[in-house]
Amino acid sequence: MRSDIITASCHDIDQEFPALVLAAGASRRFGRPKALLSLSERPEKTGQGRTLLDCAIGQGRLLSTDVRVVCGAWYPLVRFRCRAQPSRWVPVADWELGMAASLAAGIRSLGPSVKGVFVLVADQPLLDRQALKAFGDAARCFPRQPAAADYGRHPGVPAYLPRWLWPEVLTLEGDRGAGRILALANATRLDIPGVRDDIDTPEDWQRIRKAISQTSQQARQFPG
Structure with missing residues (x-):
C-alpha cells in the first residue's frame, strides 16, 4: 500500500468502479475552505453540521461503495471536521499545481482491477440524486464508454473515465479537468x-x- 494513501475503511469496497471526490483546492476565491461549509440551517444549535464535503461523499456513495477524497490545502482539518468518512483519503502533495494534479493523484491511487472511475467535485450540493444514480448505472452498463454531465457546449463533472482514457488524463497540467x-x-x-x-x-x-x-422545508412539509 502506498504510504500517502490513508485508509479509513477497507470493507465492502467496489473494486471495479470507485469514485473520486476532488477536494484539494485552497478555495482562494471563496476565502475559506468550502468543503467545511455547513449545510445545517442553524449549526450553532445542532453542533457541527453536515458539511459540503459530507454531501459530496454521499453523492459519491450513489455511484460506488469505494469513495475516495482527494485532499490537499485544508488536510487534515477536513478529515477531522467531516462526519462522513470516505473509503480513503488521498492527500496530494502538489495540490497547488491545480486540478490536473488532483486527478492524477486520485487515478494513481487505484488498483489494477478498476475498469473506470467516477469523478465528482465537492461544491455541487444540488445534484439531482436520481439522475446521479442513473448516470452511475449507465456507466456500469458500458464500462469502456466515457460519460459526463452535459453542460451544453461541453461535458464536465460528474464524469466517468474508463481506464483506457487514463493515460491522456495523466498528461494534463495546471488547473484543467478532463x-x-x-x-x-x-x-x-x-x-x-x-x-x-x-x-x-x-x-x-x-x-x-x-x-x-x-x-x-418542503421535505418536512411533504414527507415521502
Missing part, C-alpha cells in the same frame, strides 16, 4: 440537474444555501 479529453473521446453526455449550481463565491453560497433550505 473536459476537453472527454469531448474528443465523444463521451456520452447526460442531463444531471444541479451541475451548474457550483460554489465559487460567498454570493454563490448564499443563493445555493437558500435553495437547500427551501428544499429541506
Whole structure:
C-alpha cells in the first residue's frame, strides 16, 4: 500500500468502479475552505453540521461503495471536521499545481482491477440524486464508454473515465479537468440537474444555501 494513501475503511469496497471526490483546492476565491461549509440551517444549535464535503461523499456513495477524497490545502482539518468518512483519503502533495494534479493523484491511487472511475467535485450540493444514480448505472452498463454531465457546449463533472482514457488524463497540467479529453473521446453526455449550481463565491453560497433550505422545508412539509 502506498504510504500517502490513508485508509479509513477497507470493507465492502467496489473494486471495479470507485469514485473520486476532488477536494484539494485552497478555495482562494471563496476565502475559506468550502468543503467545511455547513449545510445545517442553524449549526450553532445542532453542533457541527453536515458539511459540503459530507454531501459530496454521499453523492459519491450513489455511484460506488469505494469513495475516495482527494485532499490537499485544508488536510487534515477536513478529515477531522467531516462526519462522513470516505473509503480513503488521498492527500496530494502538489495540490497547488491545480486540478490536473488532483486527478492524477486520485487515478494513481487505484488498483489494477478498476475498469473506470467516477469523478465528482465537492461544491455541487444540488445534484439531482436520481439522475446521479442513473448516470452511475449507465456507466456500469458500458464500462469502456466515457460519460459526463452535459453542460451544453461541453461535458464536465460528474464524469466517468474508463481506464483506457487514463493515460491522456495523466498528461494534463495546471488547473484543467478532463473536459476537453472527454469531448474528443465523444463521451456520452447526460442531463444531471444541479451541475451548474457550483460554489465559487460567498454570493454563490448564499443563493445555493437558500435553495437547500427551501428544499429541506418542503421535505418536512411533504414527507415521502
